[in-house]
Amino acid sequence: MKNIFKLKYSISLALLFLTFSCDDVLVNEDPNGVVIDQLPPEVILPGALTVPSATLMSDMNELGNTMVATWAGNAQQVQAPYFTEFQYQLSTDFYSGVWDNLMARTGNLTQIIDNEYADNYDYFKGASKIYRAFYFQYLVDLYGDIPFTDIHQRGDLLFPEYDNQIDVYIALISDVNDAINQIQNTDSSSAITMGSNDVIMGGNMNMWIKFGNTLKLRLLLRISDAAQSNPDLQTILNTEFASLNNVDFLGSGENVTINPGYSDEVDRMNPFAETFGYDAGQFGNTANQTFSNLRAGPTTFLVEFLDGTTNSVSDPRLQRLYAPRSGQASIQGNTQGGGEQPSRIGPGLLMSPQQDGYIMTASESLFLQSEAVFKGLLSSGNAKGLFENAIESSFSRLGATIGSYLNEANNVNGIGWDGSTNKLEAIITQKWIDLGGTNGVETWIEYTRTGYPSNMPLPDITNRPNRPLRLLYPTSEYTGNSANVSVYNQTVDTAFNSSIFWDVN
Template identity: 65%
Template sequence: MKTLNKLLRIATVTGLICFTTISCENVLVNEDPNGTIIDDLSPEVVMPGAQTRPSQVFMTRMNQLGNTMIATWSGNAQQIQAPFFTEFSYQITPDFYDEIWDRMFVRASNLTNISNFSGAGNYDYFKAAAKILRAFYFQYLVDIYGDIPYTESHLRGDNLFPSYDDQEDIYRLLVDEVDEAIDLINNTDTATAIDMGGNDVMLNGDMTGWKKFGYTVKLRLLVRLMELAETDGATQTYIQEEFANLNGPDAIFLDLGEDVTINPGYSDESTRMNPFAETFGYDPGQFGNQASATVSNVTVGPTTFLVEFLDGTSNGVVDGRLSRLYTIRGGQTAIQGNTQGGPGQPSRLGLGLLSSPDQDGYIMTASESLFLQAEAVQRGYLTSGDAKTLFQDGIRASFDRLGASGVTTYLTNSDNVAGIGWDGSTDKIEAIITQKWIDLGGTNGLETWIEFNRTGYPSNMPLPELASEPTQPKRILYPTSEYSGNTANVSAFGQTTASAFNTSIFWDVN
């Protein structure tokens, strides 16, 4: 286990600021669950790694899981034998994407340690940021696993066998955690509060930005409950009560140009690149060189369903985002897709997703925030803003982030088209979620899979050719590590492979 002196020496060398992925990993302490060293480290030392390490899983494995569970990503069967065979054949076992649980739970513990730090100094800003980011990631854990340890998580030697909390209860506790964070920001003694500054590799200590992020995370938690609220009076009452806060004068959300990103100092070196770029991009010093593409880069491409959705085949509207999301491989004259499990060769990831080895990593985008606001206004919960304007601003933010041209023409041409345009869609929620699927495919595939499970949109989503079940999965299973390390608590759920398809997350009422 790392010693305190070594950690402090690393902190001194980095000036308490995490400039590279390597230094972020060095200030992470999680090797010994019984250790107490982390409690002695100040939030300045812990925060860069606490932000960076979970984001690595989020941008890679969690992103890939979502993109392959619905019809966003296909595989290049011309160069890779049986690409994504496990995903497309739905071989969901406790080992399927188990690193999401194994890594995210451990890495989020540093956010918990910052939140609970009791040493000298006014670290309210650090604690607030940690609480918001913890809520952001724990929501995803609930969204794909259901019940999880929450109130007893990260107690280390005090409780090595944490019990599982009810998933619906956790959602409400996460809302409370965000509220606590915003209260810390609003009510701290600003004269003594320690500025995060460069120790914050996401928002550089911008506490207004953290409030916007926090309020947007709270909005997402509540929006996820809205389908359930249509048939559950207690949930309906709860949402209405919480929106009294979101409709108040203090509530502010991420807006155009206000993406929440992370960059601890990514560079064009092995293990120091942006994790998405390193996983799905190119070897160090070879960015853009197809001969030095990673296996993932060679493997990944769009589905035929997605390409035809964006090139005008399905709906008559050409979407300029297609040429930024994907680009042709050698020998192709136009962007093409493949079915999931099919024999073809799809095009590859484009510059809107892979721009450089040191590109910023996306945590939460302005477009997602605007689509969330549009849905909340349309359903009558959020009282500020016009739903159509927010919806179209979400599309504008999407085009802008991807570097796509022609947004004005697209908005005009799509407006009267059912399923993608506002005026042409009888079901406005379908248009919102479908646009979110287009926008976040590649950037945050997990969100699109979760939203598909919540709403059923995009409609007519095809199954993989290799699918062993008649529907897409609703969740993944608790990992092998839980069965070996927390046996009594996890075994009570009696999960089987079928559980991934017949046991919904609590908000999934479709």
């Protein structure tokens, strides 16, 4: 394993599979045709942005929602869904697509970053650095040490060494800083604009800067507890937080979304809608939903948390997150591994086959800002105001009417600001409600970091006394990069007792 504080960029293992298909949006290398090095960023960028997002919206979302008490399976189906997840049968094949897809499918971003083009592609390069850092943070958060210095060198380096997870985090923060500087300080008269090639921001570089600032805030908050016992890390944290005072973050209504032209066709729908909603041509036709689409529904814990049973506050977001199935008079939950039929995913999450995909929401940004101000890490802003703005943004995105919810929840411990003895608990619990369904993996990681929401039940069918803390390195690493991964000597127990560096609780 390497130690790196000044990292350069390169490749990783699964990149050997750089000839994957990606729904007409990823540039493939044809040994008989043009090589990717000769393609301009305008051709590479749409696929480079689109392909990793499909993993975020589907596999990572499903993984996170089943690892915390958000989603239950529909036990009325022929096959009991999520049996492996709820028994915590973690292995090297468990959600291995997260590693394989993120490692490989960020390779074209590195191609844009590293290639020396004759023209000024600073906007493309800066945006690619920010977007790549977004996914590599998740790789560290889920796996720990990862290859980073040696990533994406294709045939030049097939067996990348692993880098220390703390060092990768520091490098990602540096990448975001470099990206923002590159965007802000380039020669705008010669810089080639991204325009419609940018299927996320439409070429709006101010929004890329806000996204970068918000991502940097998330990176710093994630390591803030660990920094208290690491003087070098604390110094970096102090410097970087100082640089964030008075910058622009994603604000109300400024969701980071992606839409490369989703349509109501097989393999071209929004990945969330296609995975958890309806087959092509069947959108809204609940009678024809397939087993795959029907498998997810809310847990009893979540339903009772939102319908007022747990805390006497009825949360209108419940009716937007989920909807009754045929024969159900109200929204029903199921325990994880239980024998009931939970309600289905609702209209606030499933809107159309063409709906935008969410990368980072405005509400998440506002919750992050609220936490940073509350902890005294940011000096600008009002923690309670940001917290309530985040909840309002959550309601708005889901299409729920907020009514008197803020007033009713305000004095309730765990969900309201004034009534919560631990403000962090209120922030993370509200984030769990907000991102459940939209970004499940973020809720799992935040639970691991903070322990909130508290009192979440374990699945009925697990024999483990606690939730997993991480994923195991995948089979593809043991097959293609065995010398570098084998030194970690991981076993199944590693997923439950070997924490990521920021998990100090």
